[in-house]
Amino acid sequence: MSALMLFLSFVVLIFLGVPIAFALGISSLVYIFTNDISLTVLAQKMYAGLNSFVLVAIPGFVLAGNLMNNGGISKRIVEFADAIVGFIKGGLAIANVVASMIFAGVSGTALADTASIGPIIIPAMVQQGYDPDFSAAVTAASSTVGPIIPPSVPMIIAGTLVGTSITKMFVAGMIPGILVGLLQMILCYYFAVKRNYPRSELNSLKQIWEKFKGAIWAILMPAIMIFGILGGFFTPTEASIVTVIYGLIVGLFVYKELQLKDIPRILVESIRSTAAIMVLVGFANTFAWILASEQIPQLIADSILSISDNPIVVILLVNLFLLFVGMFMETIAALIILFPVLLPVLTSVGMDPIQAGVMVVLNLVIGLNTPPVGVCLYVASNIAKISIARLTVAILPFIIANIVVLMLVSYIPHFTLFLPRLLFGM
Template sequence: MDSLVLILFISFLIILMMGFPVAYALGISSFIYLIGAGIDLFAIPQKMYGGMDSFVLLCIPGFVLAGNLMNVGGITQKIVDFGDHLFGHIRGGLGFANIGSSMIFAGISGTAIADTASVGGIMIPAMKKSGYDAEYASAITAASSTIGPIIPPSVPMIIAGTLTGISVGRLFIAGIIPGVLVGLFQFFVNYYISKKRNYPKGEKKPIIEILKSFRSAFWAVLMTMIILFGILGGIFTPTEAAIVAILYAFIVGIFVYKELNVKMIPNLIVESARSSASILMLVGFANVFAWILASEQIPQMVANGMLSLTTNKIMIIILINLLLLFVGMFMETISAIVILFPVLLVVTRTIGMPDIQFAVMAVLNLVIGLVTPPVGVCLFVASKIGGISLAKISKAIMPFLIANLLVLLLVSFVEPVTMWLPSFM
């Protein structure tokens, strides 16, 4: 490997260990490489703009703002209430409500950490108060948050599609079955553990109360349906869907729930702009970094290296899964995608794996990493809300982690799990 490439990687790792954000680490290491290679530094703004100059990336500020509008409008509490009304009378009912809320909330937030913080802030105290162990309440909240980036809209999938030219709409649709499977597998784990530990169950709610609760949460469910069927039916693109989501969230927050105040909107716009800007900056610097890797033929070297170890398709998929799970434990999902996705895509294309299947597999791997001990980010968030140690939540999350890994195996080796729904587009 060229000495400049070694300097590129070493400087990147050193800057990361110094505590700099990933975007800055990518940018500074690329700057060092270009200086050493004698390449005109105008390449940095050119490649940055080239990476960010994508119509699809307009999805990100759109969905971020729509999610913030819905959250401030009180939607999270209404989703949780509906889940409690629907499942509360079953043994472990609040656990079911927790997972179900995450499945609905996934269609609004699109990120695992947002799901953990929003749903966890309500569900973890409620479960503890009802008699659930604090570590179990925290673990189930963190585990169910992995559904967020799988069920559309999904910010990581937007990034993956933008980087490689894969249809974001098809990626969104491909995530539906895996996302639902994660939820169903976690339902089974919750039922088994709740029966074993004799966790509480509430009184069965009258049908009229369930219907009233559904009416309150209906607008959140409808938002997800509008996004899904709008894209699937070819009514609008993912970018246009984000704009529709903003208008929808504004109207529902102001006129239906009446918890959104017009005075809140400027602050929400600023907050959403900051979140979106950090993501877009990451994409821009990642494009510079990826351009350097491509010019040095690093993706081809990685592909050849893996294929030199084995040409067996199953073994290569297992190796990729292990790599992504490991990286997902230490690195934020979007950062890992912008660095690894284009490189590993060369490998999966060589073994004949469909791009969409690999994209869903990669995102699922990385979000599982967010809840994998010892350093999964969502574990820290949930343990802080639950007031427990990382060791306790790490032990409690293991059954849910196994359930997630079983879904990952299905996504990795059973092609129709991801490719069946997109085939209708």
């Protein structure tokens, strides 16, 4: 009965529009009160969920992303991407995807990508003659590369939850992330030819070089971070601090678009973003503890395995379940609650924990572009000033492309494990 109250209160709060973090917290409180449990348990479980050195990387990457974005990174990335692929039919749409792949190495979150690149590139695409719904769809869909290509906030949390190497998780996401971007570029070209979208003028080598010089500091940021981690020079947590220092130097002294007076505002924005994530992590951890105490994870695992013990069927059922959950729950909350539950199911049919982590993250990231709770969908529709219904139809081919990559990740271990095995001898 108490478990039923937990779920009912959570579902009601979600449909009332209560933010997911508070919905998790309030429904957890309902359970605690109905079971006469001490309120100190809430504080204990929240603290337990946050008491991890690895999670310190999150505020670091958030601050680094904000510093680079305020320092002119988004504009330069878009200009460089357009310079190298703009001459292709539908070049600005393809540049949109390329820019998101570069920006993925700075922000680590899909929402930051949509919110930063969207206001620059969506109006530019519409002005060139692209349909507003297509422009918004490309922007929202390409932002899902952010949590796959390192650094990735969801990957940090996934690795922390089950004690898996964050570095290996980062490396495992590279090939799937690049593949998502390539498929989306192919779709952009297909629709550009079909709808006769324009192309930009062919840039000379000198013009491309000028754009490259403007974007090189932005491109170097993820390169320094990745090679530093792989080379053993610093951990992912230390890498986040290195990128903050790098972002400060580039913004203040190279691009010179970042002013000292801007830093307090950027710090406040970063603190707010980090606090929102950490509150979500804390409440989600409490909610997950309640589910564990009610043996809900075991029930879910037994239910899946009772249908079939065939690995192909089990993996498919887990994917369908996560895609459904992603439509209604925020990525980080769903990850904290469900990944520890589903990992034993996936490993029981022979899946490597690293592969499972990438699969689960990719599943839930797709949910960022599916109604009714897809946050990237709402941000892009607001920028393009179109309805969610219209954008949902336009983004559907891109979601299908992401699901194709998801199936490859799910059933072909090499897509995620090739690089970790090559670099770390797994």
